[in-house]
Amino acid sequence: MGLHDKKPRGKKGEGRATIFKPVNLPVDVAEDLKLLKNLYEVACAEQNDQWGNPVPLKLSYGQILSHWIDNLDHIDPSIAKEFAQAKKARASMPKTYPVDPTEGDVWDMKYFFTNDDGDEVEAIPDKSGTFVAMMDGFKATTESMLLNDWTLINEAGIEITPEQARKVVSRILSHLNS
Numbered sequence: 164m165g166l167h168d169k170k171p172r173g174k175k176g177e178g179r180a181t182i183f184k185p186v187n188l189p190v191d192v193a194e195d196l197k198l199l200k201n202l203y204e205v206a207c208a209e210q211n212d213q214w215g216n217p218v219p220l221k222l223s224y225g226q227i228l229s230h231w232i233d234n235l236d237h238i239d240p241s242i243a244k245e246f247a248q249a250k251k252a253r254a255s256m257p258k259t260y261p262v263d264p265t266e267g268d269v270w271d272m273k274y275f276f277t278n279d280d281g282d283e284v285e286a287i288p289d290k291s292g293t294f295v296a297m298m299d300g301f302k303a304t305t306e307s308m309l310l311n312d313w314t315l316i317n318e319a320g321i322e323i324t325p326e327q328a329r330k331v332v333s334r335i336l337s338h339l340n341s
Contacts, residue, residue, distance in 0.1 A: 183277040183281075183314060183316055183320060183322075184316075184319075184320030185273075185275055185277070185283060185316070185318060185320065196224065199227065200222060200224060200227055201219070203222055203227055203230075204219035204220050204221065204222050205217050205219045207220050207222065208220055221280070223279060223280055223281045224281040225281060232246075262319075262321060264317055264319075264321045264322075264323050264327055264331065265327050265330040265331050265334070269317075269331045269334050269335055269338075270334065270335045270338040270339065272317045272318050272319070273285070273317070273318040274286035274287075274288075274294055274315065274316070274317050274318070274323070274331075275315075275316055275317075275318070276294075276296050276308045276313040276314065276315055276316075277313065277314050277316055278312055278313050278314070279312065284296045284297075284298065284308075284313070285297075286305070286315055288331075288332045288335045288336060289302070289304075289332065290336065291304070292329055292332055292333065293305045293306070293325070293328050293329055293332055294315060294328050294331075294332060296308055296313075305325050305328045306325055309325065315328055
């Protein structure tokens with residue numbers, strides 16, 4: 164699969180599921196990664212505009228990182244061999260068990276809305292009983308974010324449904340008021 168090839172997206176509730184996990188990076192590394200993403204989008208352009216300039220592709224950070232992983236044997240051969248062995252060993256390990264994102268110290272976690280482009284917006288517990296995001300100076304509810312193809316996750320990368328979001332927000336607000 165090439166850098167700009169995308170896996171087909173399954174319908175909601177069907178097909179493959181993508182679970183996004185936030186990655187904490189120093190600001191300078193995040194800025195360098197954004198710059199590299201922009202350069203890849205231009206370098207992989209398949210069309211030019213009317214003036215002959217490349218029309219950048221829309222690539223996700225996941226596509227770029229997958230490309231690097233796929234080419235690890237060219238980038239760092241000694242790590243590529245260890246990576247292949249570790250990945251094989253991991254595949255033979257027992258699978259993890261689902262975790263209920265409404266349990267535990269939910270008030271100690273951070274929450275985010277993410278999209279397929281790798282964008283991330285902080286999800287803020289709101290007195291309305293759900294999470295909100297500040298988008299262009301306006302509050303957007305969990306439901307409106309989900310309708311616009313955003314996914315609500317916690318810092319562990321666990322996807323949270325609207326029902327779970329209401330329970331988590333209720334627990335967070337109760338904890339803050341106790």
